[in-house]
Amino acid sequence: MSSAFPPLEPRGSVLGDEVYQLLGQAIIDGTLAPGQRLRDQDLAADLGVSRTPVREALQRLEFSGVVEVLPARFTRVSAPTDKSQSDLFELVGYLMGITLHMSLARCDDETHARLVGEADTLVAASLADDYEALIAASIDFFTQLTFASGNTAVLKFMREAQIAIRRNLRAWRPGVACPIHRSDLYQQFRDAVARRDATTGEAVLREIHGLGRAAAETVDG
Incomplete structure (x- = not known):
């Protein structure tokens, strides 16, 4: 050592x-x-x-x-277990949606433009079907989103949880395996971020993470 x-x-x-x-x-x-x-x-x-x-x-x-x-x-x-990883993935999926509401409602135009740019990177990584790039882009987006929220409780939580999140996310895979459908969802998510439409963005995000599928299906019409 x-x-x-x-x-x-x-x-x-x-x-x-x-x-x-x-x-x-x-x-x-x-x-x-x-x-x-x-x-x-x-x-x-x-x-x-x-x-x-x-x-x-x-x-x-x-x-x-x-x-x-x-x-x-x-x-x-410690050694990650299937249970600990699935629980963490679920938490991150829901927490990102909650944080999206706070961030899009209060961030300035410069910060908003950075979030849209990070969302563009998510779309590109999904289109390339590159899981490592997608995970890295997800971490970058969530990091920017956390700071954009301006919420001290979220920032404090993430300060203590970020190492566990980053370690476990290495094993994360999106809830939608088909790269075409998944990339379409990421594009919907990106467009929602660009419109500051947190409600639609959260619903699409849950579909990507395999959470609340019924709510996300309403977005597709």
Whole structure:
């Protein structure tokens, strides 16, 4: 593990966040694999920091579900289950729809244009039938959407959940397998975003995610 992380340069109060982000990214990209044991003293030595920010980071990662602690035994990277992933996909699908309402109602024209551009990228990735590009575009869109909402509760939730979301989304697949139909839905979604029509956008988004199909079918007429 000593070669996995470069030493951090302490930057005061943000050091704990730096450790959290670095360990979280290592879990996302597999540098720290499911089942791998995490020893705070080893991680602290690798990063060149005290054990306190490492322990704080591990507690946050445990709260988000990507790390598990077995009392009096050890701490390790958790392994995603089918249930944990499906639950997260469902949450993200519904949360994106709720956030869409807040964001489209209050974002300025510049932010709105960025959201439309991100939606264009979603359409392009779907047309190319490129799941990796589609996942990356979905993360980028949801990130922009979260900030555009201006809602501190959503921002705080996403700050703590984003590592678990990003790790699990690597296994996500749209609820619509046919690239033609799926891309048509993404185009409908993009057009709804452009019109600031959150109601239609949410319904189409749920169809894409395999949620609330009946509501989305009404959009198709």
